[in-house]
Amino acid sequence: MTIFLSGGAKNGKSSLAQDLAVRLAGDGALYYVATMIPVDEEDRQRIRRHVADRAGMGFETIECGRHIFDVLDSADRNGTFLLDSVTALLMNEMFAGSHIDKQAGERCASDLAAFIRSVNNAVIVSDAIYSDAERYDEITELYRTSLAMADRACAAECDTVIEMVAGQPIIYKGGLPE
Amino acid sequence: MVLIIGGAFQGKLNWARETYALADSDVFSCSGLEIDFSRRCVYHLEEFTLACVDADADPVACFEAHAEQWADSVLICDDVSCGVVPMSARLRLWRNETGRLCQYLAAHADRVSRIFCGLEQRLK
Numbered sequence: 001m002t003i004f005l006s007g008g009a010k011n012g013k014s015s016l017a018q019d020l021a022v023r024l025a026g027d028g029a030l031y032y033v034a035t036m037i038p039v040d041e042e043d044r045q046r047i048r049r050h051v052a053d054r055a056g057m058g059f060e061t062i063e064c065g066r067h068i069f070d071v072l073d074s075a076d077r078n079g080t081f082l083l084d085s086v087t088a089l090l091m092n093e094m095f096a097g098s099h100i101d102k103q104a105g106e107r108c109a110s111d112l113a114a115f116i117r118s119v120n121n122a123v124i125v126s127d128a129i130y131s132d133a134e135r136y137d138e139i140t141e142l143y144r145t146s147l148a149m150a151d152r153a154c155a156a157e158c159d160t161v162i163e164m165v166a167g168q169p170i171i172y173k174g175g176l177p178e
Numbered sequence: 179m180v181l182i183i184g185g186a187f188q189g190k191l192n193w194a195r196e197t198y199a200l201a202d203s204d205v206f207s208c209s210g211l212e213i214d215f216s217r218r219c220v221y222h223l224e225e226f227t228l229a230c231v232d233a234d235a236d237p238v239a240c241f242e243a244h245a246e247q248w249a250d251s252v253l254i255c256d257d258v259s260c261g262v263v264p265m266s267a268r269l270r271l272w273r274n275e276t277g278r279l280c281q282y283l284a285a286h287a288d289r290v291s292r293i294f295c296g297l298e299q300r301l302k
């Protein structure tokens with residue numbers, strides 16, 4: 001089963017995603033695909049918190065900030081992949097080079113769709129950043145449209161689509177694993 | 179009337195096109211105070227409410243005045259209610275007026291849908 005999970009900040013996405021991934025994996029391989037490339041102490045602290053959160057749950061961590069399909073070079077496709085998050089992946093793809101990559105959204109969308117099709121079980125986490133009253137600059141708006149493109153591609157490809165609100169899952173498509 | 183809300187870029191118009199068999203020519207995209215109610219679908223209502231703020235006009239009063247013209251319409255508005263309170267008074271008022279209009283329209287709608295990543299959550 002493949003699951004796409006998004007929602008606002010601090011609504012319980014990561015914690016539900018971990019639970020779902022553990023349930024999907026059963027006795028099989030369980031991978032945590034870490035997409036954040038830390039740039040400062042705040043990032044490193046956040047990563048340490050997430051590592052501590054999932055300690056003892058049986059995840060093997062694969063660090064992959066870009067080119068998500070490379071994850072499958074070394075991992076077992078029959079396993080279960082928790083990818084957290086599309087937001088960080090797109091950030092890396094879009095802003096890693098010397099110039100802003102305007103094609104990053106389309107590339108992330110097609111890479112993620114192919115990734116989801118290639119694996120047995122996946123939980124893909126993103127962030128809903130689309131409902132504030134702000135007129136953004138061109139670059140921020142490009143990032144928002146690109147993330148939405150990647151999100152919609154994941155949602156179309158996954159069996160189950162969930163929005164987390166205050167720790168409560170709203171299910172738009174499919175169902176939760178047993 | 180049908181009201182469709184949701185965050186920006188969530189596929190609201192595509193969903194409306196498929197659900198209500200809308201052609202491009204059925205869709206009016208707001209960019210100011212004027213709304214062509216002869217089209218079946220009015221899109222980007224949040225641009226209309228921003229124009230109302232700039233013109234000191236009341237978006238709800240405007241819709242009340244044309245009530246019979248949108249009785250069978252598909253109305254689409256971005257949800258702009260979930261961020262930090264904007265620093266700018268203009269955008270604060272915009273957020274308020276958009277919320278006020280959506281509540282008014284939702285009360286009069288036969289169906290209210292919230293679109294998330296191209297998928298519907300039915301609110302009414």
